[in-house]
Amino acid sequence: MKVVIMTVVGFVLDLILGDPYSWPHPVKFMGKLIDKIDKKIESHEHSAKSQIHLGFLMWLIVIVVTAIISSLIMYLAHFYDWLYLLVGSYLAYTTLSIKGLAFEARKIIKSLQKDDIKTARYQLSMIVGRTTDDLSEEEISKATIETIAENTSDGVIAPLFYLVIGGPILALIYKAINTLDSMVGYKNDRFKNIGEASARIDDIANFIPARLTWLLMTLATFLMHLNFKEAWQVGRRDHNKHRSPNSAYPESVVAGALDLQLGGPHVYFGDVVDKPYIGNDSGKTATVKDIQKTIQILYVTAIITLLLFIAIRLIFV
Secondary structure: OOOHHHHHHHHHHHHHHOOOOOOOOOOHHHHHHHHHHHHHHHOOOOOOOHHHHHHHHHHHHHHHHHHHHHHHHHHHHOOOOHHHHHHHHHHHHOOOOHHHHHHHHHHHHHHHHHHHHHHHHHHHOOOOOOOOOOHHHHHHHHHHHHHHHHHHHHHHHHOOOOOOHHHHHHHHHHHHHHHHHHHOOOOOOOOOOHHHHHHHHHHHHHHHHHHHHHHHHHHHHHOOOOOOOHHHHHHHHOOOOOEEEEEEEEHHHHHHHHHOOOOOOEOOOOOOOOOOOOOOOOOOOOOOOHHHHHHHHHHHHHHHHHHHHHHHHHHOO
16 A cells, blocks of 8 residues: 555656756666766777676666665665655655656747747757757657657656556666666667667566557547547557667557657767658648647546556555
């Protein structure tokens, strides 16, 4: 029951507070640790094989440190039930990013509505790994939609999945896995060896959550009276059209529901990455209204997921 309380309170806190920049946050600590280790590795020349091994060692260090610190915090808090629930709820809150994701997307919407493309490109660069310097208004809209869709899985469904299974400690370990992938899990020359372990393990960690996201997002489009039939059909057809084995599941649902074509070639760190297209080529232009609808899908999916996961936890645990 304590896990249920921490998950619900953490969820509500995220809806209310989002991610204040000045607040202490475990992901910030994870990011600094990853960056420090990565720079240490980069400061010396290593063979490709050594880079792969060192990349796995980096992954192991970050995961072990995260597990030890989070376990220690929860252990020290467990002597008082109220403190245990308070600390656990806060840690659960830090694993979710519903309002934070919506907040960043809405900043881009406001800039696009003001025809401030330069600012919108910069704001987009804060939440994606791709190069945004030359993107058009439609390309910015599509990239924002793709990011919201993909992070509905990584930032909402997956953390809730691990929260319900193993509480804040397991959810924080997942966040460490996901943060490692987001920082070093690229296929370019700089990270393809160092980040190989992080990318592969993130794929494993997100395998089930991504497929649950496909189903739950499709249900959300049905409840929202969007084109859920296309969401389902495009999801079935295009869920493998991505370099990642997981990312296309949520993106294809949104593409079908909004009658958009997403994906295609992107530029990462100066290199063109030729990604497949997702969705039907209807000729429809992506706009800020589509970003707003994707944000709505995010919220509805999050609420459905919370209710379903909590119900399952209460019934079977």
